[in-house]
Amino acid sequence: MRNVVALAFAEKVSQAASLLLVQAMLARSLGPTTYGVWQYTLSAINLVGSLALVCSSEILVAAIIQRKDQAREWLWSAFFIRLAVSMLCMVAVAIYLLGTLPAEYYTFALILCSLLILAEPFAVSIAYFQAIQRYPVVSITRLAILAVKLLALWIALRLQWSISLIALIWILEFVCFNILMSRYLAQAGILAPILRPELLLHLLKAGATVWAGFCFMYLIQRVDMLILRRSIGFDLLGSYAAPKALIESWYGFGWLLSQILAPALVYGAKTRVARFRLLGLMVALSVCAALVTTVAAEIILSLLFGSSYTGYSFILTALAWTGVLVFADAALSSFYFKQRHYALFMAKYFTAAAVYFVVLALQPSIQPISFIFCITAAYATCVMFSALYLRTQRIL
Structure with missing residues (x-):
């Protein structure tokens, strides 16, 4: 195994x-x-x-x-x-x-x-x-x-x-x-x-909530490129996409790590202190990565993508700190899957998506920095939603 x-x-x-x-x-x-x-x-x-x-x-x-x-x-x-x-x-x-x-x-x-x-x-x-x-x-x-x-x-x-x-x-x-x-x-x-038609209906009903949750999560992660295209050209969009691609890989690794560690650190945990281990580990790891990115954002982009993409290094730094929220959300989401509370998983990302677009509507103009506020607000909502729910259920 x-x-x-x-x-x-x-x-x-x-x-x-x-x-x-x-x-x-x-x-x-x-x-x-x-x-x-x-x-x-x-x-x-x-x-x-x-x-x-x-x-x-x-x-x-x-x-x-x-x-x-x-x-x-x-x-x-x-x-x-x-x-x-x-x-x-x-x-x-x-x-x-x-x-x-x-x-x-x-x-x-x-x-x-x-x-x-x-x-x-x-x-x-x-x-x-x-x-x-x-x-x-x-x-x-x-x-x-x-x-x-x-x-x-x-x-x-x-x-x-x-x-x-x-x-x-x-x-x-x-x-x-x-x-x-x-x-x-x-x-x-x-x-x-x-x-078999009855199995089709069962899969559609059983998977609807998880499916909707992932749809809202993808909306938060990907819609910025489509909206931003209306304000800037493809050349600037490419410069913005480079740090975004790096950050998406990092966020994806956070979700992967939480899924790998959850069976050992969450599913078998008997006490609240034990359940905090995954959350503490994920937050500590993301903070360390954000500190490194703050110091070396331009160097990282230059080494990976070339000097043409260093103009938006501040995007990489800001979203690296947002990664602390993303990693915390990944850790907290493991409790939803343990309890099979898929409807709450969907509700969390629906709320986060709504906050995302409210923050976007409050921006005076649509620029790359606008989506830093949107993404950060969305994941902060996810963390607060999860923390409130888990606290009321006395899981954490």
Whole structure:
């Protein structure tokens, strides 16, 4: 079991590190303007694509574990739901991007939009391997494909491929992963399609609250790029996107770390003091990172992305301190999942999103610094919401 957890942790850390490496490679090679287009397009796709997470892994894994004899029915029901929603999302985001991007980026945008029907529907296979405790199959496959992707991207950038051809690497990544996962599922004898309407309805009802919570969370994290585009050009948007990409990787690591440590530090804790260990550890780690960033923000951006992206180093510093709230929120959210209070999880992020837009409406003008206040206010709301709830329940 320890080896499985260690492998899963290594996979997630490798994914986060490779994502940051990919962003650094793209930023250096494409330049601020084209990199701004890339990040703007991905932000729109990820934001709309969050709607496709209608059957979250938390719900699907639990369903398969309870009824392993119906694993094929659960898997295909979730697949059909995600496929239908993903197709609608793909059309919606394609229309939006074609209306906001310059004409020379239309092909690039349409290629990336197709990721929605390649990524989310087929991701249900991951839940199956989690449920039957064969997650190392997924981890090893992902790590192998990730290594090939990084090599392919390095070659493409060295050969100065167009942005549309570079986007095809992402398509090939998911095609290869889906083919391999389909092969594993065929060996397990659950690849033949089957559809049961009652399971569709159950997954939609059971997963609605978690899905809504994640949608509001993605809204807080990604909507700034779409709003900011109305005020600044793609060159400045690219300069803003570089520190934002670094911070998003750091925030994602915080959530990952809380999920890894929660079973040991939260789920088995018997006293309030013991339950504070995860929160204290996460806050201490984020404060240390913020202190380092305060001293070396420009150096970090210059080393990773190049000197063209150091103009918004204050964004990196400010959002690093906001990371203290994000890490605290990640620690406190582990109590929601332990108690399965998914409705409160959704309510928390709905409230945070509302605060986000109230703060945005109070800004005299929309500038990059405006979103520092919005994001900080949103995560402060999350922490206060969680602390108040956990205090009333005498959990903390």
